[in-house]
Amino acid sequence: MKKIQVLVVDDSAVVRQVLSALLNGAPGIEVLHAVADPLLAMERMRLSWPDVVVLDIEMPRMDGLTFLRKIMADKPVPVVICSSMTADSTQLSVEALSAGAVAVINRPRLNVREYLHGHAEELIAAVRMAAGSTPKAAIAPAAKAARPAKPAPAGGTRKYGPLPPAPEKFTADAILPAAAGAVSVRTEPLVAIGTSTGGTQALEELLAALPAHAPGIVIVQHMPEKFTAAFAARLDSLCAITVKEAESNDQLRPGLALIAPGGKHMLLRRNGNQYYVDVIDGPLVNRHRPSVDVLFRSVAKCAGANALGVIMTGMGDDGAAGMLEMRKAGARTVAQDEKSCVVYGMPMEAVKLGAVDKIVPLGAIDREIMAQRGGA
Numbered sequence: 001m002k003k004i005q006v007l008v009v010d011d012s013a014v015v016r017q018v019l020s021a022l023l024n025g026a027p028g029i030e031v032l033h034a035v036a037d038p039l040l041a042m043e044r045m046r047l048s049w050p051d052v053v054v055l056d057i058e059m060p061r062m063d064g065l066t067f068l069r070k071i072m073a074d075k076p077v078p079v080v081i082c083s084s085m086t087a088d089s090t091q092l093s094v095e096a097l098s099a100g101a102v103a104v105i106n107r108p109r110l111n112v113r114e115y116l117h118g119h120a121e122e123l124i125a126a127v128r129m130a131a132g133s134t135p136k137a138a139i140a141p142a143a144k145a146a147r148p149a150k151p152a153p154a155g156g157t158r159k160y161g162p163l164p165p166a167p168e169k170f171t172a173d174a175i176l177p178a179a180a181g182a183v184s185v186r187t188e189p190l191v192a193i194g195t196s197t198g199g200t201q202a203l204e205e206l207l208a209a210l211p212a213h214a215p216g217i218v219i220v221q222h223m224p225e226k227f228t229a230a231f232a233a234r235l236d237s238l239c240a241i242t243v244k245e246a247e248s249n250d251q252l253r254p255g256l257a258l259i260a261p262g263g264k265h266m267l268l269r270r271n272g273n274q275y276y277v278d279v280i281d282g283p284l285v286n287r288h289r290p291s292v293d294v295l296f297r298s299v300a301k302c303a304g305a306n307a308l309g310v311i312m313t314g315m316g317d318d319g320a321a322g323m324l325e326m327r328k329a330g331a332r333t334v335a336q337d338e339k340s341c342v343v344y345g346m347p348m349e350a351v352k353l354g355a356v357d358k359i360v361p362l363g364a365i366d367r368e369i370m371a372q373r374g375g376a
Contacts, residue, residue: 015056015112018116052130053071098200129343134342175294183329191307203219205363218246246261246279300325311347
């Protein structure tokens with residue numbers, strides 16, 4: 001069987017050495033070249049095109065983001081970002097995900113050798129996942145008309161401490177019980193979206209296509225802690241709707257999308273005819289926190305037929321069981337089609353489970369969302 005051919009691009013000799021040793025030591029993976037900057041990388045890529053690129057962001061001569069955009073425009077290739085954890089690099093990494101990178105792995109500036117050895121399994125898994133993905137060239141959002149000033153965000157805190165990893169694969173039962181019955185109360189329509197690998201780029205395209213009067217939206221995007229605030233801010237700058245990282249007691253309303261913070265679960269809660277979100281600690285569910293299954297179950301419990309469930313590009317099965325619960329509670333359910341997914345994992349699992357009413361391409365999901373509101 002052909003090995004996964006990897007190109008490592010990093011200006012640190014230590015990082016190049018460690019990444020090469022770890023990846024070459026993994027079955028089925030081979031490092032073709034390890035180079036110090038993107039200009040050298042382009043020379044090597046003319047000779048042999050890699051299956052995956054492991055890329056730093058901050059480098060001399062050409063930064064990683066410029067390089068990523070160039071190869072995505074010329075000939076898309078799966079890219080895993082492996083970069084230092086700083087405020088600037090976090091913002092740049094979010095931009096890289098929007099430009100087509102399929103995964104981000106943070107690393108510290110100090111003790112990097114020990115850190116990479118300690119996270120070798122995560123790195124190798126990211127490369128294997130990337131090799132099975134279909135990267136998409138970024139689509140520049142259309143220019144939009146000026147919009148009125150947005151209301152100030154609700155109060156709350158965004159300073160969440162890290163949680164230890166769970167040793168086993170929990171279901172949503174670890175966070176909240178399943179719905180006891182159908183929801184009979186009619187409320188404003190809402191949309192719940194779950195996505196993972198490739199989702200940053202897909203969400204950007206989807207949310208930028210929505211008008212300001214779109215239904216309220218709650219979103220779980222699998223993303224590292226501290227990245228979601230920067231990601232939400234980026235989307236907010238591009239979209240007619242308001243997009244923000246969710247905080248407990250945020251009220252969902254038309255024209256607002258709330259993104260679950262990395263490292264926290266987000267649940268929907270109803271009070272009368274109004275919806276709010278709770279942002280909580282808890283174990284990993286389907287090895288994720290936030291988990292799509294947790295969000296979808298909470299939506300099934302308190303919104304039922306008032307909701308539309310959307311499951312998009314991503315690896316694994318998080319969200320499939322929760323979407324089935326939403327469908328049984330009367331919600332409409334939609335899955336992104338295989339052709340437009342970077343990784344057709346989460347939608348495929350939901351389809352296999354019988355949780356999906358309709359399969360549509362990414363470019364048609366905005367119409368499904370507006371149909372939930374009863375018009376465009």
